[in-house]
Structures are given as C-alpha cells and as structure tokens.
Amino acid sequence: MTSAPVGRPWQRPELRDDGTRHRPVGWVELFFDLVFVVIIAVLAHDLEQHIESVGLLTFLLQFVAVFWVWNGFTYYTERFESAGLENRLFVFLAILAVAGLAVWGEDGLGHNYLGFAIAYLAARALNIALWLRAAIHVPRFRRAAWSFAAGFAVAGILILISFVVDEQWRLLLWAAAVVADIASPAVTQRFQADLPPISRDKFPERFGLFTMILLGETIAGVIRGAAESNAESGLSATTLLEAALGLAIGFGLWWLYFDFIARRPTRPVFTVALLWVYLHIAAMASIVVVGAGIAAGIAGDETLPLPGPVSAFLFGGLGAALIAFGLLELTLDRNDNEPTHPRLSPALKFVVGAGLVAVAVAQPAMSTTAAFVIAIAALAVQASYGAIVYYRQR
Structure with missing residues (x-):
C-alpha cells in the first residue's frame, strides 16, 4: 500500500502527474x-x-x-x-x-x-x-x-x-x-484537456470498490429478506431456494462488472472519462434497485405471484444495469489482446437488457422463484460469453 509519509507535515496541493506508475488505493x-x-x-x-x-x-x-x-x-x-x-x-x-x-x-x-x-x-x-x-x-x-x-x-x-x-x-x-x-x-x-490523464489503475479501482459496496448491500438485502421470513414463520424450502437464487443474482452482477468493466481503464480522453463517470451513476443505482427487488421478493408471501412493483424493480433495475454495463464497455480502452468483441459484447447487454425492461413494463404474473430464474438466465448469457472468449484466448 502507500509508503510512510515523507516531507512537510502540512503540504500544499500539487497536481499529480504519475504517468503510468501504479498508484495503490491508500x-x-x-x-x-x-x-x-x-x-x-x-x-x-x-x-x-x-x-x-x-x-x-x-x-x-x-x-x-x-x-x-x-x-x-x-x-x-x-x-x-x-x-x-x-x-x-x-x-x-x-x-x-x-x-x-x-x-x-x-x-x-x-x-x-x-x-x-x-x-x-x-x-x-x-x-x-x-x-x-x-x-x-x-x-x-x-x-x-x-x-x-x-x-x-x-x-x-x-x-x-x-x-x-x-x-x-x-x-x-x-x-x-x-x-x-x-x-x-x-x-x-x-x-x-491539457491536464495529466487520470490514473489507469487507482481511479478505476476506487469505482470498483464503491461498486463492491453496492453489491454488498444487495447481498445484505437477500439476508435481511430471509431473516425476516425466518422471524415471521420460519424458513421454508421455497424461501431458502429464493435466497440462494437472490445471492446468485448478486454474484452475477459482480461477475459482469468485474469481468467486463473493472478490469480495463477508460480511454484517456476527458469527455470519455466523464461519460464513464456518469454511466456509473446509472449502473450503480440500478444495482441497488435490483437488490431492493430481490429483498422484497424474498420477504413477500411465497404463495402469491411476485407483486407487479417488485417485478418492475427486479427486471427494470437489472435491464438498466445491463444497458449501462454495455455503454460503459464502449468507453473502455482496448489493447491487442482484448478477447471481447467491441460490438458483440455490448450488443448482448443491450438486447438482453431491453428485453428485461420490456418484462418490467409488462409485469407478467409469475412466482418469485421463476422471476429470479429468469434474472439469472439473463446474467448467465453475458457471463457465458465472457467465459468463452476469455478462456479460449488462453
């Protein structure tokens, strides 16, 4: 991590220009x-x-x-x-x-x-x-x-x-x-435009750590939902299954963000980097919305269909997250060894994300378990593509 402090105890601001040198998060x-x-x-x-x-x-x-x-x-x-x-x-x-x-x-x-x-x-x-x-x-x-x-x-x-x-x-x-x-x-x-470029490791890493906080809250929401069910009537097999599926959705979001977004820096252009920041607002907010939908679904009555608003949060949030992930991919720098296709990879996220948004609008009647399975399938399409191209390259 960061070395011990050196120099004056009270320092004036100096514009950092670290070039390509690695800067760890302090x-x-x-x-x-x-x-x-x-x-x-x-x-x-x-x-x-x-x-x-x-x-x-x-x-x-x-x-x-x-x-x-x-x-x-x-x-x-x-x-x-x-x-x-x-x-x-x-x-x-x-x-x-x-x-x-x-x-x-x-x-x-x-x-x-x-x-x-x-x-x-x-x-x-x-x-x-x-x-x-x-x-x-x-x-x-x-x-x-x-x-x-x-x-x-x-x-x-x-x-x-x-x-x-x-x-x-x-x-x-x-x-x-x-x-x-x-x-x-x-x-x-x-x-x-003429200032030193932002770091290609530390700045993206900070965003990755903040995204991890949001994903952690999604996991906490699953656990809270299961705990509330347990406190009210005990944990049924259905609730346990839904909790496991909810954790899988959170895991899938982690997989997609850190496989497709976090491992590459944004292109070294100020306007692109700023767009990258704005798109993170949409992606991060969507993750929290998905987590709220998961928690509400688990805590709900398992004998009834998933309520329409909860379905809208789950599918709408997940669709928005996928679309934001796809747009974020378009802002990232590419090297000669990048395994993902520059158009196919984001296009998969746009198409599946738009489909999920359509489901959110339609709000078809389905059980919580079925809704979670559909969400996992949508994430699995992206994760499978990433695994195929990544491991094929190796």
Whole structure:
C-alpha cells in the first residue's frame, strides 16, 4: 500500500502527474469509503420499504447526490493527493458530513430534508473549498476549480430556496440543484484537456470498490429478506431456494462488472472519462434497485405471484444495469489482446437488457422463484460469453 509519509507535515496541493506508475488505493481512502457503506444501507433499506414510483424517484435523487459527494472527493484525491496531515484532517471533516447524510438519509427528501440537505451542502462546500485551495497554488487548475464552484453556487442557491417552499417544489428544486452540481465538470473540458490523464489503475479501482459496496448491500438485502421470513414463520424450502437464487443474482452482477468493466481503464480522453463517470451513476443505482427487488421478493408471501412493483424493480433495475454495463464497455480502452468483441459484447447487454425492461413494463404474473430464474438466465448469457472468449484466448 502507500509508503510512510515523507516531507512537510502540512503540504500544499500539487497536481499529480504519475504517468503510468501504479498508484495503490491508500488506507485513508478505504476508511473514507467505509462511511458510505452506512449511507448506502440507509438508502437501500428505505427503498425496500417503498417499492413504488415515488420511492424510486426519491431514492434516485438522494443516491445521485450521495454518489456525487463520493465522486468529488475521489476525484480531488486523484488530482491532489498528498501524504500530509492536512489530507487526513480534510478526510475526517468529509466523514463528518457524510455521517450526517446517513443520519438524515431515511426519508431524506421528506421529514428529514433539512438535515440531509445541510449535510449535503456541508460535504460539497468542503470539496469545493479544497478545489479553490488547490487553485491558489496550481494556476493551471484555476478555471476548472472556478467552474466547479459556480456549479455548486447554483446548486446551493436552489437548495436554500427549497427550504421555504412546498414539498412538491422542494423535489423539483433539489433535482435541479443536483443536476447543476453534477453538470459542472462538463463545461471544464477545455480547461482539463491539457491536464495529466487520470490514473489507469487507482481511479478505476476506487469505482470498483464503491461498486463492491453496492453489491454488498444487495447481498445484505437477500439476508435481511430471509431473516425476516425466518422471524415471521420460519424458513421454508421455497424461501431458502429464493435466497440462494437472490445471492446468485448478486454474484452475477459482480461477475459482469468485474469481468467486463473493472478490469480495463477508460480511454484517456476527458469527455470519455466523464461519460464513464456518469454511466456509473446509472449502473450503480440500478444495482441497488435490483437488490431492493430481490429483498422484497424474498420477504413477500411465497404463495402469491411476485407483486407487479417488485417485478418492475427486479427486471427494470437489472435491464438498466445491463444497458449501462454495455455503454460503459464502449468507453473502455482496448489493447491487442482484448478477447471481447467491441460490438458483440455490448450488443448482448443491450438486447438482453431491453428485453428485461420490456418484462418490467409488462409485469407478467409469475412466482418469485421463476422471476429470479429468469434474472439469472439473463446474467448467465453475458457471463457465458465472457467465459468463452476469455478462456479460449488462453
């Protein structure tokens, strides 16, 4: 991992240019990511209790905001990481803000809105302050930093206005604020094009670790669903089978992401890398939605068909995840030894993903077991293709 700190205890920001040198993820970054385990668990559990369109909308609005907090600090570390004590202080302050997101995360756009919104503003304000601090010492980053600050200023004004309006307007203002915040990097292309490229190992690895947190919550949802069934009436053979199938769906998602996406870096072009980040929002949110569908299916009445909203979450989330995975593949760099086909591999995900979305819309009556089997079959198509081309190459 990272070597012992050297140099001044309090260090100025310096733009990193590591070239192709391997940069491992540091212990402080791993500790920072642990805090997001809690907020993701809160959002996922809240979603499991509200398997309907409004619950999905509020989850997405909260999830995008939480992801952007994580991404902001992750990208700052990518550009200006240091071994100084100031880095640890700033990380701890960020942890406090993220902890606030978790404390007020449940119904965070409802009765807990004030606390959740203030925690978001605090986290983003700290991140923006770090960018502006870096801009003071690194002139070539100033325009990008000011663009980030401008986007946050617009978001902050909208959120402050949302404190004094009705709930329906509050959601619209929150959505507009988050969009303004996450869109700000898109206008910095000309400012960042000549900056050192992002690392080809550490930055993708951070996204892989965050994806692992989301997959872990999917597994936790399966276990919670089985535990609830056990507490109510004991574990039946059907529930045990459904739990095993639910774990298989989570395993399949892990297989696809880490076989097709995580093992390759994005192309070294700023606009492509930014698209890669945005597509991760869709992929990651879809994983949580799938997990909520699995948990609700296991906890439901096994004598009845899978409820329509649960079916929509399961198949719609899985279809969206596959489509996002396919789009992510198109952003990745390829070398001469890459075994997957540049068009066939993503096309498989698009076709099967679109089919799953169609099932989500139709909501045909079926048992939970049958729905889980269909989901596993959809994942198995992709995993089988990957296994064939990967092992054939060897």
